[in-house]
Amino acid sequence: MVNGSPMALRGSYVRLILQEWRQGWRPGLAAVIGYSLGYGFWVTISSIFVEPLQNEFGWSRGEIALANSAGLVTAFAAPLVGRLVDRVGVKPVLIVGLILISLSHVALSQLNGSLFYYYTAYFLLIAFSTTTSSMTFSRIIVGAFSRTRGTALALLRIGSALSYSAMPPLLYLVIGLFGSTGGFLMLAALNVFVSLPVIWWLVPGKTLPPKGDAGTIVQEVPKPWRLLVLEPKIIVLCLAAVLHIVPIVAIVSQLQPLGVSIGLSPAAAVGAVSTLGFANVIGALIAGAFVDRFWAPAVAFTMCVGPMIGCLVLVLLGNDVSVALFYVSVVLLGIGLGAEGDIIAFMVARYFGLRNYATIAGLVTLWTVIGIAIGSSLIGQVYDAFGNYRIALIAAAASFTCAGFAYLMMGKYPEEAISD
Numbered sequence: 001m002v003n004g005s006p007m008a009l010r011g012s013y014v015r016l017i018l019q020e021w022r023q024g025w026r027p028g029l030a031a032v033i034g035y036s037l038g039y040g041f042w043v044t045i046s047s048i049f050v051e052p053l054q055n056e057f058g059w060s061r062g063e064i065a066l067a068n069s070a071g072l073v074t075a076f077a078a079p080l081v082g083r084l085v086d087r088v089g090v091k092p093v094l095i096v097g098l099i100l101i102s103l104s105h106v107a108l109s110q111l112n113g114s115l116f117y118y119y120t121a122y123f124l125l126i127a128f129s130t131t132t133s134s135m136t137f138s139r140i141i142v143g144a145f146s147r148t149r150g151t152a153l154a155l156l157r158i159g160s161a162l163s164y165s166a167m168p169p170l171l172y173l174v175i176g177l178f179g180s181t182g183g184f185l186m187l188a189a190l191n192v193f194v195s196l197p198v199i200w201w202l203v204p205g206k207t208l209p210p211k212g213d214a215g216t217i218v219q220e221v222p223k224p225w226r227l228l229v230l231e232p233k234i235i236v237l238c239l240a241a242v243l244h245i246v247p248i249v250a251i252v253s254q255l256q257p258l259g260v261s262i263g264l265s266p267a268a269a270v271g272a273v274s275t276l277g278f279a280n281v282i283g284a285l286i287a288g289a290f291v292d293r294f295w296a297p298a299v300a301f302t303m304c305v306g307p308m309i310g311c312l313v314l315v316l317l318g319n320d321v322s323v324a325l326f327y328v329s330v331v332l333l334g335i336g337l338g339a340e341g342d343i344i345a346f347m348v349a350r351y352f353g354l355r356n357y358a359t360i361a362g363l364v365t366l367w368t369v370i371g372i373a374i375g376s377s378l379i380g381q382v383y384d385a386f387g388n389y390r391i392a393l394i395a396a397a398a399s400f401t402c403a404g405f406a407y408l409m410m411g412k413y414p415e416e417a418i419s420d
Contacts, residue, residue, distance in 0.1 A: 013293070017148045024144035028152055030202035031140040034094065035156045036163035037195050038132030039074070042125075042187075044164045048172055052180045057113045067122040075369035077130040082362025086355060090139045091203045097131025098196045104128055105188035109181045132195075134341055135361040140203060142349040142357060147292065149349065153342040154288025161281050223356055233351060234360055236409050241344050241364050242371040243403035244304055247396035248337045250375035251311075252276065258389050259326060263319045272330045279334025287339035291346045297407040300343045304404035307336035311397040315390055336400070343407075350413055 021028060046068075053064050085093050104125035111118055138153060145152040175183040228234060251258065255276075259269030283303065290299045310332035313325055321329075348360050382392045 013148075013289075017151055020145050020148045020152070024152075026202040027140050027144040027204060028155070030198045031137045031144075032155055032159035033198050034132065034140075034195050035134065035137040036159040037190050038134075038137065039129040040134065040160055041163055041167070042129060045168050045171055048168060048175065049180055049183060052175050052183070053111075053118075056180060057111065059115065059118075063115060067119055070119075070123045070126040072369065072373060073123065073127050074130045074133065075366050075373075077127055078133065078135060078365035078369070079359060079362035081130045081133075082135055082358035082360070082365075085136060085139060085358035089205060090136050090143075090358070091199065091205055093131050094136055094199045094203070095196065097128055097136075098191050098199065100128040101125065101132065102188040102191040102196075105184045105191070109184035109188070111180065133365070134345070135358055135365055138341075138345040138361065139354075139358050142345065143354060150288035150291035150296075150342060150346050151285075152288070153345050154284040157281055157284035157338060157342070161277055164277070228356060228359060228363065231352075233410060234363065236406055237344070237347060237351070237360075238364050238367045240300070240403050240406035240410075241340065242367050243399045243406060244300075244336070245340050245368050246371040246375040247311075247399045248307060248333055248340070249372045250379040250392070251333060251396060252337070253376045254379050254383070254389065255330065257383075258314075261383075261388060262314065262321055262326070264323060264326060268323050268326075272327055275327060275330055276334040276337070279331040280338035282331075283335035283338025284342050285338075286335065287342045288346075291343060295413075296343060296347050296350060297410045300339075300347070300407035301404040303336050303339040303343065304400045304407070306332040308397045308400035308404075311393045311400070315393045315397070318390070347410065351410060 050061060050064055053059055054061065081093065104121060107121040108118070108125065111121075134156070137156060141152045141156065142149055171183055171186060174186045178185075255273050256266070256269045259272055260266055264272075287299060287303055310329035313329050314321060317325065344364055345361065348357055348364070352360055379389070379392045382395075383389055
């Protein structure tokens with residue numbers, strides 16, 4: 001086998017992955033475990049509490065769901081938490097956050113039928129949970145890995161996918177035996193006895209770039225807020241992220257009724273929802289491996305083309321779309337969804353360095369969460385106005401196209417600087 005052949009290159013890349021994981025397995029493992037039980041985990045399993053709370057306290061689903069409006073807290077808290085991470089480090093922020101989250105779960109286990117108490121405890125849980133978002137755990141990864149950073153970021157998604165699949169049945173069993181009180185105490189225990197020790201023992205006090213990292217800009221002091229907010233490339237990256245993720249989440253929020261509206265059976269439409277998780281992981285792995293080896297904006301552009309094609313297929317075929325093509329479109333959307341988080345995290349570190357990483361990631365989170373709140377509402381209103389999803393799908397395809405070109409506007413990587 002000659003040097004430079006595809007097989008040789010793959011072997012070299014695998015060896016590089018193993019080498020970096022031998023050096024950074026402790027923070028890498030901590031990030032995977034912590035992220036799998038972090039804020040995204042709560043978003044995934046929170047619906048399991050709806051019926052138990054209804055039965056125990058007589059609340060309506062609307063009253064219970066109203067607490068979810070606290071999710072906007074994460075949008076405005078993210079840049080603040082990010083700034084704190086950049087100033088004091090990710091470890092102390094995570095430790096304090098996990099303690100406060102555990103106390104919030106304990107508070108929720110003591111519900112007494114008062115909606116005001118429920119809303120207050122839920123608000124505190126969501127506010128503190130911002131410390132365990134992808135922003136903080138990806139900061140651990142980008143600080144521990146350099147040449148295989150994209151692949152390491154993808155592993156965060158794999159860990160979370162496994163957790164989101166395995167934990168809900170266990171939580172459902174606990175709630176069935178001990179009610180919502182048992183469920184909330186189980187979540188508190190996971191934080192206290194799993195996440196907290198893992199972060200305490202495996203995450204270093206300082207998350208500086210790995211020695212010899214030639215792919216990260218080094219800065220001594222975080223830049224002032226006003227300089228970051230007005231930085232043109234940060235604005236472009238935020239815009240690209242919004243144009244990329246908002247239409248995907250909006251479509252996913254209406255995916256089952258979308259399938260039914262174009263002629264699929266309810267069962268077939270629900271089956272398409274199930275494929276999203278697998279496609280999400282595939283997208284993360286593809287994006288992670290490719291950004292390590294190719295120009296990240298080009299990878300991001302490619303990952304926008306797939307969802308755009310998926311939307312156009314649904315628009316052009318309409319009610320004539322087959323189940324197989326609908327599933328293909330959903331897989332393209334899922335791959336785009338899985339790729340976005342890893343690409344953004346990689347590009348923040350690669351273009352702006354680690355000193356301001358969490359602050360910039362927080363700014364991206366701010367605009368994407370606001371965009372998701374608006375987009376998820378608009379897609380339902382568009383359907384009410386036109387009686388179908390065609391206009392929404394056309395708008396989504398246009399958004400993906402704009403997102404792809406916005407990524408390309410990031411330009412070439414900055415001059416590389418070797419860390420101490």
